[in-house]
Amino acid sequence: MQALRARWRDADTLVCVGLDPEPGKFPARFLSDPDAVFAFCRDIADATADYACAFKPQIAHFAALGAEDALARLIAHLHAVHPDVPVILDSKRGDIGSTAQHYATEAFDRYRADAVTANPYLGRDALQPFLDRADRGVVILCRTSNPGAGELQDLLVAGRPLYQHVAEKAAVKWNAHGNVALVVGATWPEQLAEVRAIVGDVPLLVPGVGAQGGDAAAVVRNAKTADGTGLMISSSRAVLYASNGDDYAQAAAAAARTLRDEINRHR
Numbered sequence: 001m002q003a004l005r006a007r008w009r010d011a012d013t014l015v016c017v018g019l020d021p022e023p024g025k026f027p028a029r030f031l032s033d034p035d036a037v038f039a040f041c042r043d044i045a046d047a048t049a050d051y052a053c054a055f056k057p058q059i060a061h062f063a064a065l066g067a068e069d070a071l072a073r074l075i076a077h078l079h080a081v082h083p084d085v086p087v088i089l090d091s092k093r094g095d096i097g098s099t100a101q102h103y104a105t106e107a108f109d110r111y112r113a114d115a116v117t118a119n120p121y122l123g124r125d126a127l128q129p130f131l132d133r134a135d136r137g138v139v140i141l142c143r144t145s146n147p148g149a150g151e152l153q154d155l156l157v158a159g160r161p162l163y164q165h166v167a168e169k170a171a172v173k174w175n176a177h178g179n180v181a182l183v184v185g186a187t188w189p190e191q192l193a194e195v196r197a198i199v200g201d202v203p204l205l206v207p208g209v210g211a212q213g214g215d216a217a218a219v220v221r222n223a224k225t226a227d228g229t230g231l232m233i234s235s236s237r238a239v240l241y242a243s244n245g246d247d248y249a250q251a252a253a254a255a256a257r258t259l260r261d262e263i264n265r266h267r
């Protein structure tokens with residue numbers, strides 16, 4: 001959280017760059033590169049770092065390719081070359097405590113992520129191994145960006161939608177170390193405002209701008225904190241695959257810069 005706040009201040013950006021490698025969308029020059037997953041993500045990260053308040057590699061995109069080694073080397077590269085930019089491993093973990101312990105070890109010790117996304121629907125004990133790592137962040141799913149998010153997350157429980165209970169518990173009861181953030185999709189501006197009203201200054205990871213069609217201006221208007229920060233507005237495909245020509249890195253940088261500027265106009 002300290003690194004994130006410093007980055008918001010020093011780099012003046014609320015953009016999180018999502019690293020979701022899909023080799024079928026890579027530029028042709030990577031076709032014969034046996035280390036394409038690492039090399040592509042590294043190039044994108046290096047090109048966009050100036051505009052990033054965080055990087056967010058998504059684990060399934062690596063694991064499905066058997067590219068866990070590339071993910072480990074990518075995070076090591078990010079720490080070495082961009083030490084001021086926190087790395088969120090997006091793995092949405094959640095399991096009984098004894099297993100969750102291994103997921104925490106995976107995220108924080110194997111991959112050396114600064115933070116991890118986690119699914120709260122098993123309850124607090126399933127999050128505890130993550131929460132206990134006071135020097136790492138836990139980014140808890142609250143109201144996700146997908147079209148079906150409301151099917152369960154909006155169910156009324158004691159007169160309030162379930163996601164609002166998650167917001168309240170996460171921001172207060174689960175946040176003893178001050179290391180909690182929440183995920184709310186950019187596709188739900190109203191719910192963003194409701195969550196912000198519940199959680200005070202707790203940071204929100206907001207995916208869903210770009211490929212999923214969320215409106216960055218509405219996100220900022222509805223969910224910034226009083227000091228004009230509090231948000232990691234995350235974009236993956238719209239940045240990563242801005243061009244599949246040889247200008248892929250410059251195009252990604254331009255997409256990240258444009259998103260940063262649009263966000264900053266509304267802060």
Ligand SMILES: O=C(O)c1cc(=O)[nH]c(=O)n1[C@@H]1O[C@H](COP(=O)(O)O)[C@@H](O)[C@H]1O
Pocket residue numbers: 018020058090092117143144145146183184185207208209210211212234235236237238
């Ligand atoms: O936790 C996440 O990062 C996440 C939560 C959510 O509610 N919606 C969501 O899209 N994500 C992730 O954010 C990224 C969005 O990618 P783009 O739609 O390409 O920007 C993907 O890696 C998703 O897995």
